[in-house]
Amino acid sequence: MKSIEFLFNRIIPKGFPSGSMILIVGEPGTGKTILTSAIANYELERGRRILFISLNEPKEDYMRTIERFGWRFNKSRFRFVDLFAVGREAFDAQIRLIIEEFAMFNPDLVIIDSITALTSLIDPEFVRSFLHASLGSMIKKRGAIALLIAEKPIGKEEIGFGVEEFVVDGVIVLRFVKYGEHYRRVLEIPKMRRRRIEKPHYEYTITNDGIEFFEIPILESVEEAWTEKVTTGISRLDEMMDGGVYRGSITVIAGNTGTGKTTFGIYFTYSNALRGKKSVFVTFEESVESILRAMRSYGMEFDGVRDNMIIVSLIPESESPINVFVKLKDIVEKENPIAMFIDSYNSLEGNMDENELSKMIRYLQLMVREKGIATMISLNVDGRVKELPQTGLSTLADNIILLSYDFEGDEMVRKILILKSRASNHSKRIYRFEITPSGVEIYDR
Amino acid sequence: MIGNPEDMMVEAVKRATKRANPALEKLLEVHLRLNANSGFELAYRDPKRFKDFVNRLFGEYSGRLLEMLIVDEIKRMLEIGEDLENLEKAVEILRMIV
Numbered sequence: 001m002k003s004i005e006f007l008f009n010r011i012i013p014k015g016f017p018s019g020s021m022i023l024i025v026g027e028p029g030t031g032k033t034i035l036t037s038a039i040a041n042y043e044l045e046r047g048r049r050i051l052f053i054s055l056n057e058p059k060e061d062y063m064r065t066i067e068r069f070g071w072r073f074n075k076s077r078f079r080f081v082d083l084f085a086v087g088r089e090a091f092d093a094q095i096r097l098i099i100e101e102f103a104m105f106n107p108d109l110v111i112i113d114s115i116t117a118l119t120s121l122i123d124p125e126f127v128r129s130f131l132h133a134s135l136g137s138m139i140k141k142r143g144a145i146a147l148l149i150a151e152k153p154i155g156k157e158e159i160g161f162g163v164e165e166f167v168v169d170g171v172i173v174l175r176f177v178k179y180g181e182h183y184r185r186v187l188e189i190p191k192m193r194r195r196r197i198e199k200p201h202y203e204y205t206i207t208n209d210g211i212e213f214f215e216i217p218i219l220e221s222v223e224e225a226w227t228e229k230v231t232t233g234i235s236r237l238d239e240m241m242d243g244g245v246y247r248g249s250i251t252v253i254a255g256n257t258g259t260g261k262t263t264f265g266i267y268f269t270y271s272n273a274l275r276g277k278k279s280v281f282v283t284f285e286e287s288v289e290s291i292l293r294a295m296r297s298y299g300m301e302f303d304g305v306r307d308n309m310i311i312v313s314l315i316p317e318s319e320s321p322i323n324v325f326v327k328l329k330d331i332v333e334k335e336n337p338i339a340m341f342i343d344s345y346n347s348l349e350g351n352m353d354e355n356e357l358s359k360m361i362r363y364l365q366l367m368v369r370e371k372g373i374a375t376m377i378s379l380n381v382d383g384r385v386k387e388l389p390q391t392g393l394s395t396l397a398d399n400i401i402l403l404s405y406d407f408e409g410d411e412m413v414r415k416i417l418i419l420k421s422r423a424s425n426h427s428k429r430i431y432r433f434e435i436t437p438s439g440v441e442i443y444d445r
Numbered sequence: 446m447i448g449n450p451e452d453m454m455v456e457a458v459k460r461a462t463k464r465a466n467p468a469l470e471k472l473l474e475v476h477l478r479l480n481a482n483s484g485f486e487l488a489y490r491d492p493k494r495f496k497d498f499v500n501r502l503f504g505e506y507s508g509r510l511l512e513m514l515i516v517d518e519i520k521r522m523l524e525i526g527e528d529l530e531n532l533e534k535a536v537e538i539l540r541m542i543v
Contacts, residue, residue, distance in 0.1 A: 059504060059505075082503070083510060087466060093514055
């Protein structure tokens with residue numbers, strides 16, 4: 001669902017009431033101009049007329065900004081009015097200019113960016129008078145909508161000058177909320193006359209397409225389980241798992257450092273890509289180059305699967321769980337993969353709040369089920385592998401593969417066990433395995 | 446007392462910029478010196494060119510706003526209630542009256 005469609009369907013059902021003035025308040029960098037421009041783009045696509053009054057930037061700068069999002073505003077229905085902030089002495093003339101422009105252009109939507117700059121040199125009383133008597137009456141008479149952007153200094157709790165929120169019909173607050181190591185953007189709606197707001201609090205992110213609100217996947221979307229299996233990339237492991245892993249399932253591959261979890265992921269994604277199935281390898285730990293180097297060491301030629309295998313390296317420290325999910329969702333929607341490997345759960349865990357991460361993994365599970373993506377996630381385990389950590393991940397997993405090592409004499413021996421494989425008659429034995437230059441070799445004894 | 450029409454226009458531009466925003470006067474003055482090799486007298490000598498430079502600096506609508514304020518100042522100085530539409534018309538009137 002597109003961002004503004006979501007805003008007007010789910011967050012504010014039926015959109016902004018006609019004849020209303022909406023205050024959009026936010027700290028610098030929260031995306032106030034982007035949100036209002038995304039709304040302008042949405043309305044322009046529906047044949048409406050937009051009057052954009054900017055006191056913050058000249059037209060050329062604004063147009064460059066919106067072009068970054070691929071928006072091409074129809075010149076006959078979009079008018080950009082650039083003004084500078086004036087004092088009381090010239091405010092009447094400025095108001096006259098705005099009113100004249102409104103009367104001539106007859107817009108459906110007026111955006112003022114920003115009301116803070118418009119009123120920076122004058123008394124708040126004039127602000128109230130302008131909003132209520134001049135702009136307010138024109139908007140109501142025409143049945144149009146006005147979006148008034150207001151700056152909120154970082155750390156300040158009050159909205160605007162303390163007058164705007166009383167004369168407007170709706171208030172949308174955009175804010176940064178600190179969560180662990182990172183900040184996330186949150187939209188709140190404390191006031192919206194004539195609209196029932198069921199959930200007044202949404203996280204959003206700024207993407208190449210504008211603003212994307214985080215949408216919780218619909219739970220009932222997948223009624224039937226996928227019956228098709230895909231290869232793990234290791235034929236002996238496929239046999240042990242009764243023919244591979246189901247599409248739409250989550251497989252946790254857990255083990256100590258150095259047991260070969262990433263190698264299993266490489267085989268999983270590469271083998272499916274070789275079979276002509278799209279696969280995605282997502283790493284939070286290593287660079288794309290180091291994965292390519294590992295592939296070369298196993299004799300894999302990336303060029304041969306370039307069209308079907310996508311390797312993505314993300315840095316979890318700078319992302320909220322929601323952002324990570326949205327990025328994964330974007331990759332999935334763009335590439336439509338059958339197989340996906342995520343390396344690793346721990347690198348996410350180290351940078352995210354536990355509850356938020358559990359929620360994200362739940363959304364991930366819903367998404368992979370809906371899209372039929374066989375997903376493998378690596379999990380690093382400290383100490384003995386028999387003590388599998390009780391994370392939200394292991395509870396949600398359809399399959400759990402344990403990798404461990406023992407010392408036998410002067411030799412390190414790697415072992416593999418299928419701990420769980422939902423709806424499959426899987427092997428319950430512990431097998432010895434080795435990682436050789438020709439791949440993963442699993443031995444019967 | 447300002448008798449010279451060009452001086453009157455320069456004064457009107459100064460008053461108008463001050464009225465709009467105290468920071469604008471110097472900004473516009475430097476902009477005109479650097480780009481038009483002229484001062485505020487350009488508003489009298491070539492009002493269209495003056496407006497082009499103002500628009501380049503402030504944008505079309507801010508340019509219009511400043512024009513409205515300059516015309517307003519001319520009307521005050523001449524104590525006329527005449528409906529002056531633009532800077533060109535104001536210059537015409539100045540040339541006739543003074």
